[in-house]
Amino acid sequence: MTEKAIEIKNLDYSYPDGTEALCNINLDVFEGEFIGIIGPNGAGKSTLLLHLNGIFRGNGNSHIRIFDLDINDKNLAHIRSKVGLVFQDPDNQLFMPTVFDDVAFGPINMSLPKDGVEASVNDALEEVDMVSSIRRPSHHLSFGEKKRVSIATVLSMKPQILALDEPSSNLDPKHRRNLINFLQTLKLTTIIVTHDLDLVVQTCSRVALIDKGKIVAAGNTLDILRNKSLLETHDLEMPNSFF
Amino acid sequence: MKHAYIDEYSDIDSYIHRLDPRIKIISLFAFILFVIFTRPTSFIAFALYGVLIAVLFLLSKIPPGFILKRSLVIIPFVLMVAIFIPFFKKGEIAGGYSFGTLKLTVTYDGLMILWNILVKAYLCILSMILLITSTKLSNLLKALEKLKFPSVFVIILSFMYRYIFVVQDELMKMKQAKEARTTGGSRWFHVKVLANMIGVLFMRTYERGENVYFAMCSRGFNGKIKIITGFELKMKDFCFMLIIMSILTVIRIFGS
Ligand SMILES: Nc1ncnc2c1ncn2[C@@H]1O[C@H](COP(=O)(O)OP(=O)(O)O)[C@@H](O)[C@H]1O
Ligand SMILES: [Mg+2]
Numbered sequence: 001m002t003e004k005a006i007e008i009k010n011l012d013y014s015y016p017d018g019t020e021a022l023c024n025i026n027l028d029v030f031e032g033e034f035i036g037i038i039g040p041n042g043a044g045k046s047t048l049l050l051h052l053n054g055i056f057r058g059n060g061n062s063h064i065r066i067f068d069l070d071i072n073d074k075n076l077a078h079i080r081s082k083v084g085l086v087f088q089d090p091d092n093q094l095f096m097p098t099v100f101d102d103v104a105f106g107p108i109n110m111s112l113p114k115d116g117v118e119a120s121v122n123d124a125l126e127e128v129d130m131v132s133s134i135r136r137p138s139h140h141l142s143f144g145e146k147k148r149v150s151i152a153t154v155l156s157m158k159p160q161i162l163a164l165d166e167p168s169s170n171l172d173p174k175h176r177r178n179l180i181n182f183l184q185t186l187k188l189t190t191i192i193v194t195h196d197l198d199l200v201v202q203t204c205s206r207v208a209l210i211d212k213g214k215i216v217a218a219g220n221t222l223d224i225l226r227n228k229s230l231l232e233t234h235d236l237e238m239p240n241s242f243f
Numbered sequence: 244m245k246h247a248y249i250d251e252y253s254d255i256d257s258y259i260h261r262l263d264p265r266i267k268i269i270s271l272f273a274f275i276l277f278v279i280f281t282r283p284t285s286f287i288a289f290a291l292y293g294v295l296i297a298v299l300f301l302l303s304k305i306p307p308g309f310i311l312k313r314s315l316v317i318i319p320f321v322l323m324v325a326i327f328i329p330f331f332k333k334g335e336i337a338g339g340y341s342f343g344t345l346k347l348t349v350t351y352d353g354l355m356i357l358w359n360i361l362v363k364a365y366l367c368i369l370s371m372i373l374l375i376t377s378t379k380l381s382n383l384l385k386a387l388e389k390l391k392f393p394s395v396f397v398i399i400l401s402f403m404y405r406y407i408f409v410v411q412d413e414l415m416k417m418k419q420a421k422e423a424r425t426t427g428g429s430r431w432f433h434v435k436v437l438a439n440m441i442g443v444l445f446m447r448t449y450e451r452g453e454n455v456y457f458a459m460c461s462r463g464f465n466g467k468i469k470i471i472t473g474f475e476l477k478m479k480d481f482c483f484m485l486i487i488m489s490i491l492t493v494i495r496i497f498g499s
Contacts, residue, residue, distance in 0.1 A: 055457050077463060085461040091409045092454040097381035097401045109463030137381060139408045157462065 084154030288498030329353030
């Protein structure tokens with residue numbers, strides 16, 4: 001059996017205003033696995049992702065482990081270099097003046113030497129095919145390009161786990177196709193939060209369905225995505241590729 | 244949407260554009276110091292400073308109309324501050340005007356100060372415009388960082404540069420959405436809608452701020468900004484600085 005990359009036990013989380021966003025989440029993700037987290041808007045998917053690198057800590061006796069590390073203040077820096085989190089809105093992910101600065105932000109914080117930083121920036125941009133834009137200001141990129149650079153900003157930290165929040169949202173068919181091709185070549189443990197179920201079918205072997213902060217179903221991708229009534233009770237639609 | 248109004252002409256390829264931004268900042272600083280410490284009566288010196296900056300602008304290939312427009316935008320602010328000085332400075336009276344009991348007089352000393360402020364302000368403004376329009380803002384920020392400006396200051400400027408466009412886009416979209424749905428309506432109604440839009444904009448911007456902070460933390464940010472910069476000073480950079488310094492000194496010595 002492969003190693004557990006992520007172990008989530010009894011995760012509860014309420015926002016400071018009292019919104020109960022997550023309730024008793026239990027989930028294991030294994031090394032090298034592609035897992036899809038699906039669910040309607042407001043289900044708590046993004047909130048769950050923010051727990052994977054300790055931005056949010058669950059309430060009470062919630063417990064999250066990344067490989068052999070518990071998430072606590074001492075391990076935080078280490079965990080953040082292992083878990084690459086890509087936010088949904090690329091304008092939030094890209095906050096530096098130029099593409100280079102943005103992709104270099106993580107490696108610099110990891111205190112890599114200057115040539116190490118430059119090498120990882122180049123590698124990361126190469127992976128998403130954006131090397132030629134390295135000197136451009138982020139605000140001049142197209143939406144699809146921003147999304148790609150967003151992924152590069154965490155790849156440059158050489159993470160072991162990649163967590164993507166709605167990677168295909170607002171992409172045109174061509175960029176979406178490129179994204180899927182890119183994901184299919186990835187060798188990392190990958191968590192994809194989305195309601196693009198076709199994307200899930202093509203990339204993920206396992207799926208967890210979340211609604212109102214609870215995991216309502218988890219298992220093999222095809223078993224869950226073929227279950228029409230389950231999807232419809234949770235405001236989702238069967239992927240087009242099944243028709 | 245594309246915008247470039249901060250460093251609109253920074254993509255031109257010219258001698259001035261290719262200079263190391265640190266050299267430009269230091270030369271600008273020297274220029275401003277020289278101008279400030281020139282005696283108000285050194286009319287020739289001011290003319291020569293003017294010629295110097297004009298030559299630099301020519302070298303930079305930035306359209307003169309743009310420079311003029313930019314510089315004139317700032318002049319009214321200087322005028323607002325300085326315009327009253329001639330009326331209050333005591334000295335030999337150059338002229339007067341009376342409104343009933345109120346008598347206004349203008350003195351030569353006062354006029355001299357006004358001239359002094361205006362000419363110096365204008366020269367400084369022109370030099371700032373030259374720096375900003377001939378340098379990519381991202382490079383300017385890096386240069387400031389390299390010159391040991393406080394990193395908090397630099398990073399706030401860079402966030403401003405990054406997000407001013409995002410916020411503007413957001414507002415434009417809201418405005419378009421509003422215009423698509425409103426036809427007519429009273430003025431009061433429009434004011435209310437506008438107030439609402441500004442409220443929503445603030446909320447969204449606040450949320451964005453939160454998310455950007457999370458995104459920074461996710462990539463190992465712990466309150467300290469670290470930047471690596473890759474500028475290399477070349478021979479021509481030193482030459483430029485030395486030439487500017489010598490010209491300034493020459494003007495200083497022979498122009499007064
Ligand atoms: N900053 C916040 N403060 C309070 N409630 C929030 C905040 N962010 C999200 N929520 C609420 O938490 C729930 C889960 O949100 P989220 O994780 O963003 O859902 P999803 O990503 O699945 O669409 C929603 O009910 C949402 O309204
Ligand atoms: Mg979300």
